[in-house]
Amino acid sequence: MFLGEVTCPSGELVLMDGGYLELWSGDRSPDEVDGTKDLPACDFEIVGPDAEAAARSFGRQSGRMLYDIPHHGTDEFWRLFDQHCREHTYDASLCPFPRRISHRDRVRRAITDGDPDFLITGVPVVPVGGVPTDRPLAVTVVRGEWGWSQVRIGLREDVAVATRRLGSIGVDYARFVFADADALGSWVHNYPVDGLADVVFWGRDEEQVAAEFGAQRTGTPGDDSYGWLNLPVRDAYARAVALNDRKNATPDRKFAFDFRPHSHHWQVMASVRASENEAATIEIGGAQIMMAMTSVGDGFFPVDLDVNAAGAPVAVRITVAGDE
Template identity: 25%
Template sequence: MSDAHVDLGTVTAPSGTLVLGMAGWIDHWPRAGRPLSERARTAAAVGGGHLHGPENSEPSGWMYEAIAVAAAAGRPLRATARTSASPFDGEPTIAVLEVALGLPWSGPDDSPVRLGDLPVDRCGMVLGDARALDGFTGVDGRSTDGLADVTYWGKYQDTVHARFGGDRIPQNEGEDGPRGWLDLPLAEAEALAERLRTWIREGPGNGLMIAVDAHTDFHRFTRAAWNHPLLAGVIDLDGCRVLGLGWDPGDHSMRHRGERAYGQVYPVTLEARGGEAILRWTIPPYDPDL
């Protein structure tokens, strides 16, 4: 699928403001003083722009960033990607992300307008309605439905499966994935994970990894993307369709590690196509000489 065009699905922006931001930090925006939606609306009103936290934010104002633009409020907005091969494993990765904004092009000519740049967040990216994202529950947030998933993998996984069970959970195309249980009540999930830890600790010892993933919005993205070749998944958030984009850890480490601190940032532009406005994020293919 290298150099292919891939349909990522549609998002909706009933507030009229669309945000592309770092998924691992979306729920940190209240620390910036004003809600993300207010800051995004202000930027969109003047043609769009780059947002980040104040310089004195902890751990850093540049740890959470986003691009905000105006978008049509009453229609689905299609997101597509062009791909290039990862230097890590040769699998397709996003080289260009494009979103049709559903608005007529308003520039004096067809020249692209640069809005800023963004790093690739190791936790992935999120594309959605600014107002809906005010309520996004992130990596360490609370379960939105009181449920959680338990998974395990590693040296003693077959032994644990024989004793405790657990279904195979395919998380990527062509891979077996870990074993575990989905959609358990949170307390039950935590108790089950503790039983596994205790049995391993008192028995064979280290060699098993166990995860309890509460059903945060971030985890719902992850689940929705399990079987997508570009780790893309759409969820419903406050009545809006919101797109999450994951990144393979190996590919991120080779191409994007260090992110903004090491200059690993990529331009976001507004562009004209057929008289309509397009949001484009361009991530150049890997160049081993750079």
């Protein structure tokens, strides 16, 4: 089943949890991003003659790069690594970076070093290099018993002769994003690009809440909740605060609500909710980016790369459920 197409002008594709794009730093240090700047951390590289062996056996992250080690735990982390090297007689050590490594640079480093994935605040992200830059890439799915069994991103019209496992995508927000690594530098996750926002609510007691607040159904395709659309962001925020106050004051009244600024994330998710297959694309930074619900919720989703006889990537395959 065809979901849509993505493009990858940089030749480097990022596969990750779309909900975590609020943490994406682009070419900036993660310390400069709202979602992570209040979580001080350090990045390290394992160096020395036995760096590769020490990294493999230490097993904390893929490859020699160790990202997002919390400041409060660095002394203990350093002690554990030194102890590990002494026990295995490895000539290796940790070298801290003076400035944290941007997420865009993590993609480059992982692809150059052949690492299967890297972490963003502990969540695995899978990068793929050697992606065609001159044409759209079709995204298709295979339906299983409980949802998709596999997602496939076609890269080349060629015969695959071998497959190798990359990493696994860690998902906590029930959605994938497939995106060009450079284009993500233009992504706006939480802030309205037009100064507007929506507030919607739903649940067991939604009609009572709607009557109290004078709300109507929005009529939004795929998401016909009660609420208000296209409000100035300050007005929308005030209504969200009022709903939250009501929820806290009367916990026996059951409903949930969303404050949805008109960000890129909001735009594509509106299209996802309206889509029969829960997938949609958006053009950001000169590339077509796809957001797609996993169909099975959260989890860790293994990624395989099919290659041709010359070793060039033919397709990326994400295993969603084990019933294909």
